[in-house]
Amino acid sequence: MVVGDIATGTDVLVIGAGPGGYVAAIRAGQLDLDVTLVEKEAYGGSCLNHGCIPSKAMITAADVAHEAGNAEEMGVHADPAVDLAKMVEWKDGVVDQLTSGVEKLNKGNGVNLIEGRAEFADENSVRVAHGGEGQGSETVEFEHAIIATGSRPIEIPGFSFDDEPVLSSRDALALDSLPDSMVVVGAGYIGMELSTVFAKLGTDVTVVEMLDDVLPGYEDDVKRIVRKRAESLGIDFRFGRTASGWEEADDGIRVATEAMEEEAAAEADGGSEARSASDESSGDEPRGATETFDADKVLVAVGRQPVTDTLNLEAAGIEPNDDGFIETDDRARTEKEHIFAVGDVAGEPMLAHKGSKEGEVAAEVIAGEPAALDYQAIPAAVFTDPEVGTVGLTEAEAEEAGFSPVVGQFPFRASGRALTTGDSEGFVRVVADEDSGFVLGAQIVGPEASELVAEIGLAIEMGATLEDVASTVHTHPTLAEGVMEACENALGHAIHTLNR
Ligand SMILES: Cc1cc2nc3c(=O)[nH]c(=O)nc-3n(C[C@H](O)[C@H](O)[C@H](O)COP(=O)(O)OP(=O)(O)OC[C@H]3O[C@@H](n4cnc5c(N)ncnc54)[C@H](O)[C@@H]3O)c2cc1C
Numbered sequence: 001m002v003v004g005d006i007a008t009g010t011d012v013l014v015i016g017a018g019p020g021g022y023v024a025a026i027r028a029g030q031l032d033l034d035v036t037l038v039e040k041e042a043y044g045g046s047c048l049n050h051g052c053i054p055s056k057a058m059i060t061a062a063d064v065a066h067e068a069g070n071a072e073e074m075g076v077h078a079d080p081a082v083d084l085a086k087m088v089e090w091k092d093g094v095v096d097q098l099t100s101g102v103e104k105l106n107k108g109n110g111v112n113l114i115e116g117r118a119e120f121a122d123e124n125s126v127r128v129a130h131g132g133e134g135q136g137s138e139t140v141e142f143e144h145a146i147i148a149t150g151s152r153p154i155e156i157p158g159f160s161f162d163d164e165p166v167l168s169s170r171d172a173l174a175l176d177s178l179p180d181s182m183v184v185v186g187a188g189y190i191g192m193e194l195s196t197v198f199a200k201l202g203t204d205v206t207v208v209e210m211l212d213d214v215l216p217g218y219e220d221d222v223k224r225i226v227r228k229r230a231e232s233l234g235i236d237f238r239f240g241r242t243a244s245g246w247e248e249a250d251d252g253i254r255v256a257t258e259a260m261e262e263e264a265a266a267e268a269d270g271g272s273e274a275r276s277a278s279d280e281s282s283g284d285e286p287r288g289a290t291e292t293f294d295a296d297k298v299l300v301a302v303g304r305q306p307v308t309d310t311l312n313l314e315a316a317g318i319e320p321n322d323d324g325f326i327e328t329d330d331r332a333r334t335e336k337e338h339i340f341a342v343g344d345v346a347g348e349p350m351l352a353h354k355g356s357k358e359g360e361v362a363a364e365v366i367a368g369e370p371a372a373l374d375y376q377a378i379p380a381a382v383f384t385d386p387e388v389g390t391v392g393l394t395e396a397e398a399e400e401a402g403f404s405p406v407v408g409q410f411p412f413r414a415s416g417r418a419l420t421t422g423d424s425e426g427f428v429r430v431v432a433d434e435d436s437g438f439v440l441g442a443q444i445v446g447p448e449a450s451e452l453v454a455e456i457g458l459a460i461e462m463g464a465t466l467e468d469v470a471s472t473v474h475t476h477p478t479l480a481e482g483v484m485e486a487c488e489n490a491l492g493h494a495i496h497t498l499n500r
Contacts, residue, residue, distance in 0.1 A: 010036040012366055013126060013142035015118045015311070018045020020343025020355030021148030022102050027363035028146075029109030036140055037106060038128050040117040044099040046150050046344075047352040050170040053098060055190075057091040058173060058197045059383050066200035066233075074422060082201050085176040114140070120316040123336065144338045144366045147326060148359065149311060151304040151344035156185070158245035159300050165246065165253045167299040169194060179203050179296035183255045185243040187214040189382045191301035192226065196384050199233040206236045206293050208243050208257050215382060219394055222445045225426055226384050233385070241291065243298070252296045259289045306345045330372045332362040340366070354378050377460040381450035386426050389453030392441025392460045395431050406434040408466070408490025410482045412446040414497050417477040423447045428486040430456065430466070437465035439487075448479050455483050466490050 014025045017039035025037040068078040116128040125141045153168040187209035241257040308320045326341035340362040343355030364371035379391040398405035412418040426446025442456035470487040488494040
């Protein structure tokens with residue numbers, strides 16, 4: 001149907017229905033604001049359709065296959081066969097259930113939904129182009145706008161996502177047959193999660209990373225455990241190398257890589273010294289040396305960039321920063337009082353829960369409530385094997401911030417529950433301020449780290465002390481006892497580990 005160019009008005013216009021935008025719209029609806037949510041693709045955004053949820057579904061399925069095939073020690077004899085098309089169909093079912101839930105929740109909260117692509121016409125209106133050719137467009141005038149257009153995967157020179165053997169994370173999660181071999185470019189959290197999935201399903205995985213270790217930004221002992229487990233799954237790491245191009249080969253493709261100049265590698269790593277991991281994995285090759293890898297597919301997972309270039313932001317009088325992000329204050333406001341930005345488009349950390357919280361705050365500020373953002377306890381999880389969960393400050397960060405940090409640690413090998421799951425590698429580390437006892441942060445690597453970290457997030461948010469967490473009775477036998485034990489260890493009276 002050709003709708004023509006009609007104009008409608010709304011109190012709050014939200015652009016993008018990912019976890020930042022749809023949460024903002026629902027919260028604004030709950031606050032009795034007149035809300036319109038525009039989405040060009042699918043409700044739920046990257047998170048529900050191509051990110052958090054599909055990747056976690058595939059991680060679970062790959063874990064089931066891997067664990068079943070490796071449970072001889074527990075007396076379970078199984079030889080699982082993987083049907084990737086069926087697995088992807090199951091994953092799609094999970095996604096469909098959630099995305100239709102998002103649509104219903106928005107409608108149920110009185111949100112007016114428009115399908116189409118929005119771009120600013122001026123500071124108080126957007127033009128929304130509906131679907132394909134001849135579908136028409138409409139103009140929506142707004143009192144307030146919330147930009148929640150998210151991010152897209154970064155392409156690197158020589159690797160276009162339009163080429164069939166080159167995969168983005170989105171493509172990798174939609175494959176219907178398992179590649180025999182894959183080169184993964186990038187050992188950040190997305191590269192590591194997907195490498196682990198494919199390695200567990202039986203693909204021969206080589207990870208090419210320009211830095212000298214996995215998971216940039218995490219502490220060395222955390223990275224070491226993740227890297228070692230990945231290596232034990234057969235993942236081959238080539239650190240200190242960049243991928244420079246690919247060509248068709250007799251059977252699949254050939255991916256060319258170059259060793260980084262030492263100085264460039266250190267610069268890319270934020271100036272840190274090159275460490276031994278690269279030497280272990282790459283050997284003593286001369287810098288600049290080329291090396292090729294044969295594979296069926298190449299997955300490029302080198303990071304994500306904000307979607308700000310297709311919004312005609314100039315018309316709204318907003319200028320993104322040099323990295324393309326929209327800068328905001330602690331109320332999610334942009335340089336224009338009545339326009340807000342939330343989620344990936346508003347900067348790091350590019351995580352779904354950070355975007356959702358910002359969405360809630362933006363809606364509440366528009367409704368006149370005294371809301372503001374509190375970034376001190378934003379957790380992050382990496383769903384590798386084992387998982388990583390972090391929140392708040394590391395010991396070094398606490399020192400830098402002027403605290404006298406005290407650290408308590410509990411190894412999962414001392415946890416009865418971890419031993420009964422057959423997965424006892426890793427630790428819980430808690431960081432607190434020695435003078436006040438306030439809990440400042442945690443770094444957890446091991447089983448269910450993504451869940452366990454929530455306890456410390458709550459402790460930080462509530463201003464709890466080590467004593468508060470240590471004296472809380474925890475269920476036995478659970479992994480959560482490890483959090484209590486780490487706090488007891490920091491206090492010098494741990495029961496199941498020797499105190500330092
Ligand atoms: C493989 C992968 C795994 C991930 N795993 C996790 C995880 O485990 N935990 C976690 O916290 N985060 C994870 N993330 C990151 C998470 O997906 C993002 O942080 C989150 O989706 C950001 O939410 P958002 O609302 O800002 O944007 P998005 O989810 O990207 O949503 C933006 C929406 O805006 C729409 N849009 C864009 N431009 C327009 C326009 N002009 N008009 C109308 N609509 C528009 C898009 O179609 C999209 O639906 C993962 C990401 C990937 C890729």
